[in-house]
Amino acid sequence: MTDTHDTPDTLAETDDPHATIDDLHRANRVIQQAQRQITRGLSDLAEGIVSLSLILLEVRRRRLYRFDPAAPTFEQFVVQRHGISAQHAKRYVDALTALGPQQYHTLLSDLGFQRTYALAMLQHADPTLVTAFQALPTPERHAVTVAQIEAVDATVTAELRRQVAQLEQAITREQGLLQQTRRRLHDVEDLHQRVTSDLIEERDTARHALDQEQAQTERLRRLLRDASPPPATPDATRRPSASGAAPLTAALPAPSPAPPVTEAVVVVVTCDVGALLSDIRAVQEKLARLTQLRRDDLPSTERQALAEALRQLAATLQTLRATVEY
Numbered sequence: 001m002t003d004t005h006d007t008p009d010t011l012a013e014t015d016d017p018h019a020t021i022d023d024l025h026r027a028n029r030v031i032q033q034a035q036r037q038i039t040r041g042l043s044d045l046a047e048g049i050v051s052l053s054l055i056l057l058e059v060r061r062r063r064l065y066r067f068d069p070a071a072p073t074f075e076q077f078v079v080q081r082h083g084i085s086a087q088h089a090k091r092y093v094d095a096l097t098a099l100g101p102q103q104y105h106t107l108l109s110d111l112g113f114q115r116t117y118a119l120a121m122l123q124h125a126d127p128t129l130v131t132a133f134q135a136l137p138t139p140e141r142h143a144v145t146v147a148q149i150e151a152v153d154a155t156v157t158a159e160l161r162r163q164v165a166q167l168e169q170a171i172t173r174e175q176g177l178l179q180q181t182r183r184r185l186h187d188v189e190d191l192h193q194r195v196t197s198d199l200i201e202e203r204d205t206a207r208h209a210l211d212q213e214q215a216q217t218e219r220l221r222r223l224l225r226d227a228s229p230p231p232a233t234p235d236a237t238r239r240p241s242a243s244g245a246a247p248l249t250a251a252l253p254a255p256s257p258a259p260p261v262t263e264a265v266v267v268v269v270t271c272d273v274g275a276l277l278s279d280i281r282a283v284q285e286k287l288a289r290l291t292q293l294r295r296d297d298l299p300s301t302e303r304q305a306l307a308e309a310l311r312q313l314a315a316t317l318q319t320l321r322a323t324v325e326y
Helices: 021-039 042-062 074-082 086-099 101-111 113-125 127-134 138-143 146-227 273-291 300-325
Strands: none
Touching: 021 042, 021 074, 042 074, 042 086, 042 101, 074 086, 086 101, 086 113, 101 113, 101 138, 113 127, 113 146, 127 146, 146 273, 146 300
């Protein structure tokens, strides 16, 4: 008897490429031998059931029944060839895969097949209870019925289902909380993006306004520099004009002291009218640019300086006008 513990993965049916019809003949002989052992009495019952369960597991796992043309399925093979119901064959295999050959044999020898199968089902639900059952004293262990084992299995299974349901509910709640958290994080990210965008826009607007203010200030200073009158130099000689005319005024030597006379002396100074008109037009253009300024564009201190400069210019123009008209 093989002591190998077959896991549930060994129940998968596959076409064994190494299997032959001889394997099926051997399986038939072992099944028949196991059935004879079972009929000999309780002494060979456990050995026979374990052997039968092992060979049935092998036939199903390796799909040896495919070599029998009259039994294309496992259920048909056990029923038609060996007279074993499909339900009993399934129980043999299920108990073997749940308990393993050694524990299966021990429980069969001690309790018989019905209670062993019930314990195999309990093994799926809670293996620790099966271990605790085997640790009970022999009289107490033998007093346990199949119905009691099945009731314990039903209770444990129901408890497991209840725990699974609670876990599923908890998972559902956690998933809901997770989704809410994700939505809130998304909302926070959107708010952060909006606030950041607004702050950037406000910063750019403030920079633009500051740049405009600085540009207007520089423009005003430039206009004020352009509009400032040149210092008065009555004795200075003016630059010659493009036509080569004489300067507006010529430097005269300081007169020597003379005795007072009663006649008036008139000094005639030649004047370049073309140059004078050109200067006047230049001043007019600068003054025209000043007229485009608004009062709010000028700081109060610069407005006062500009007003003073304009008053001086007005006085100079009045003097020049009086001179020309005269």
